[in-house]
Amino acid sequence: MPAVTREQYFEAALGVLSADGFAGLNVGRLCRELGVTSGSFYHHFGGWAAFVDELLAFWENRQVLILAAGDFGTAGPAADFAALMDLTLGLHHKAEAAIRAWSVNDETVRAAQKRVDHARLRTVGRAVKGIVSDAVPARTLTALGLAMLVGHQQLAAAGEDTDLPALIAEYTWLVHSRARRCRGPA
Template structure:
């Protein structure tokens, strides 16, 4: 394929970065390996992002939008409050768990990544609380259950390496049962 120019957009860079994070962690996420994985030059990278810092900002915004805002919107689109719990549970199984575990490590090392991680956690906790509040009357119980739900996801990502989706499914089934036990 010598002489053929490969065209990739920001989305492919983000997907490539998440794959590197999942496989190699933060230490593997660098411009050269990312470009090599995509079959592009570093010039392409700089054309899209201007700098490493620009890439990091764009990657984190993409992650926040795709793995939080999109999931929240899909769950909220379900009319039945009880069904929203099931939908949210099913969507939680689809996030890139290994990459997110690496992002948490990165967040401990980089304040900008840490702020993005905190925003994602806050958005997810608030979304779970809204979903749980649809079937649990007591706002304090709904708040605690939302914290528990987020703790289940984060704890799974940090302790189940490599992630076993069946284990997460069981944990989320348990969480759903606890939520339903507190239903009106």
């Protein structure tokens, strides 16, 4: 049997979450997906709780690593905002919807979900505030962005097509439009 990495377990778990939700995620399913025995799983993680902790850490840190690799924070607010919108397009949306559903039933997952939401609000908020200098509309636009993402993910998980690129284009227009209103006519 081929040796698999922890990251392969995490990627397989995100795939299972996308396909079947958190109820479909278990040791047997992961091992079948990866073509390994349960001994491999227990060798890597020791048990289910440790796996869940590491999976959630992987999911949380993944976006931070992507932003760091893209030099987020170095090219100005408009470039940062564009990078965040690109990152949003590439998220594992059905898996994230499953994680959100899972968080209703599991305190550990709920805590991770809250950390991710808080980090997203903070990061997007910083970029939006750099474009829209007025703090009040910047906070509203930031919350709207997270609501759009969560709504899209929930609808996508239910099989609805919400055309995320079109939603992001409208959101981007709205943020930049608000910036023009705050600055006044050119």
